[in-house]
Amino acid sequence: MSELRLDGFDLGAFVQATLAEDLGSGKDITSEAVIPADLRFEGVMDSRDPIVVAGLSIAAGFFRALDPDVEIEMLVDDGQRVAAGTDLMRLRGRARAMLTAERSALNTVQHLSGIATLTRAYVDAIAGTGATLLDTRKTIPGLRVLEKYATRMGGAANHRMGLWDAAMIKDNHVAVAGGVAEAVRRARAAGIAEIIVEVDRIDQIEPALAAGTTRLLLDNMEPATLRGAVTLVGGRVPTEASGGVRLDTIRAIAETGVDFISVGRITQSAPAADIGLDFASL
Structure with missing residues (x-):
């Protein structure tokens, strides 16, 4: 999946502003205190409900902003209807960066997928x-x-x-x-x-x-x-x-x-x- 490009939307600026809101003028004090600097994580993002997916490319942007070398595998496409339990994205990279980006990435894809899912229900109804x-x-x-x-x-x-x-x-x-x-x-x-x-x-x-x-x-x-x-x-x-x-x-x-x-x-x-x-x- 390529980087999302939308008229009137700057992905880099959105990611930076969202992360700045979470980090303030400081840092992720929990991850830096608890997680060794050289530790690497593997992660899987999945849906717990049947949904229509939206926002995966934006979610990926948060991880890439904090770890440019992160490996990301997109397993589904935006607009796709998936069953509960479907894996959406697989990641490998620096543990601290993943943990810092996690909430912003999830908030975005949860919100946009929620809109896409409700929209599809209305579309199906007509x-x-x-x-x-x-x-x-x-x-x-x-x-x-x-x-x-x-x-x-x-x-x-x-x-x-x-x-x-x-x-x-x-x-x-x-x-x-x-x-x-x-x-x-x-x-x-x-x-x-x-x-x-x-x-x-x-x-x-x-x-x-x-x-x-x-x-x-x-x-x-x-x-x-x-x-x-x-x-x-x-x-x-x-x-x-x-x-x-x-x-x-x-x-x-x-x-x-x-x-x-x-x-x-x-x-x-x-x-x-x-x-x-x-x-x-x-």
Whole structure:
């Protein structure tokens, strides 16, 4: 597996900042006191639950930062669904370095694999409907690129990466602008190519379409209302359902015919995957 490369993400800087947070201005006083400097370890990272894997290359970066000569064998790929008890990564290297890097590496791969695993559950729930699962901007500050990478590993597509790559006109924008149509008109006048408009009432749909919206976000609508909205739009622009979507409700939402369903829970509420790392002296 090659080093992970993502737009807007600097792996080296992330690794150094994370290790600095753990080490402070000092060092790993426990490992230096207890572990001989020349001792070498062999370790295996494994999953204790069935998961979708994400973040292994990032985890490897922590070990390489502290021991450039560490031997790392990737046993699975990001995006792969694995059974409980699956070995994910094998390592050989300096014991102190491994122990110092362990927590940062595990925290990262546990968090990202947890997101990928929950995302896959949502994707599986709408299989065959034609709807595409989207993530949202509900991410931990500083981790958006990684968390959105994890949702892709789980089978979702990315929504906006930030405030810069598409306009999303929400209720507060509409209130200030004086209406849906006027808000869309202003966005078009500003030269914005992609304009997503959030509507929570059926009577807002035609004004938004007439003004030139490129996608409609149908907010907090029940399936029957969604179905009527999709029929009214008639394929003129893509439709997206959002708001309060849960794993037990997403199938019914998808079956209304919407093109996209955005779910904040897949990043905001994903539990960490149960992944461990066991070492033994060489």
